[in-house]
Amino acid sequence: MPEIQFDTIAAISTPPGEGGIGIIKISGEKAFNVVAKIFHPRGKKGFDSTDRSFTMRLGFIKGSGGIIDEVLVSFMKAPNTYTRENIAEINCHGGAVAVNEVLRLALAAGARPAQPGEFTKRAFINGRIDLAQAEAVGDIVKAKTGKALEKALSQLKGDLSGKLNKLSGDLKDILVVLEANIDFPDEEDVAPLQPQKIKRTIMAVKKELENLVLSYDTGKIFKDGVLTALSGKPNVGKSSILNSFLKFERAIVTPIPGTTRDVIEEQLNLDGIPFILADTAGITESKNLIEKEGVKRSRAYMDRAALVLLIFDGSIPFDERDIALAGKALTQKYIPVVNKTDLPNKLDTKELVKRTGLDPRFVNISAKAGTGLKELEKRMTQMVISGETGGSYDLMVTNSRHFSALQKASDELACALDTLRRSNEPELIAYDVRTSIEMLGEITGEVTNSDILDEIFNSFCVGK
Ligand SMILES: Nc1nc2c(ncn2[C@@H]2O[C@H](COP(=O)(O)OP(=O)(O)OP(=O)(O)O)[C@@H](O)[C@H]2O)c(=O)[nH]1
């Protein structure tokens, strides 16, 4: 049971606006008392502590002005609930007015409005889930695609936490030996230091941490999307390609070079991987002030992008601008694309490759005829899955807080190995190993401070 007793909180847990149903969630020791004051069951009997947990009751919520809504209330008894406290969920018929009114009555009956993420925070503080799992709840709510959801669910299940606990356990085992040698260096029954064994364990743990650190680039992609720049000189068909991907006329398309001035970002879901497509101004030397600014932004997007679709116009010969763009793309992950293949070919791709060193695996498409797009989509997802825009991992770190803690934990172990190489001072090695364990503990919440907690839970929505 928790050491601190919390007050009873309430919030609307469904999204605002009209809906088939709206749920008010109430959690805390007095959750059932709060409900009893406003809920009038249809049958004879309400809910009392002798009733079984996970029971539902049909009835009415009444205020001073009469019936507000007909509702179903679920009663869940502590400690086998999300927050480990008593929870009541009032299922209204929906409609913003009824839901808000029921919440208002619950507050008048003794509950307090919940802070963002407060239900999940209680689940963490009351020991139902660890911190990494609590953060996964936030990710599940925000997941943009099936794959992002899959990663978040794996984290909620505790896959990451399990791994970290195992690694932390390995480090704790050697810490015990180190500390025994610090405290009782000459006692007979203290196992002597075995530097080789310690070194092996530290190296093995460090390798695993490094893998997790490396997985972050890919993990982030699944969560936030692959920023993909549509790049090319003016008029090659960048905006037309964006529109074909999206299957609606998002960007203005005209035969006039320099049509797109600003960057247009749209999300595209391919095989569960979120891509953020950025249609940019065609890159050229321009004297026009607006176009110039557009070109500047295009270049910046190209630099930032995780993937560049480098687009050429197949109906005209290449020029110096194409060559310059190819040179720029070479330092990045890119897919070379020839557009307008419905027109007679005038683009000498062989010569272009010779002049620039570009990857010769061009994808031929026609935004106008809609051909080749599937092939391009396949290449895009392959690049992510095969890890060309990141790696391929069983377990992925998707959270920047976890990433930086893992990085620090791994750095501490590098220090420990360094110390081991130079001397066998158990104090120094123990210090590094202990710090590394603390860093891992920060991820699961074993070691934590209230600032970190506030920061994490404040990013949640109210009612979660
Ligand atoms: N025949 C043919 N014409 C195309 C194709 N794709 C685009 N176009 C035409 O090429 C012209 C330019 O297309 P846009 O999509 O505006 O090109 P853009 O690269 O966005 O141009 P800027 O925004 O000016 O840089 C338009 O007239 C399009 O209709 C294609 O696959 N085949």
Ligand SMILES: [Mg+2]
């Ligand atoms: Mg355009």
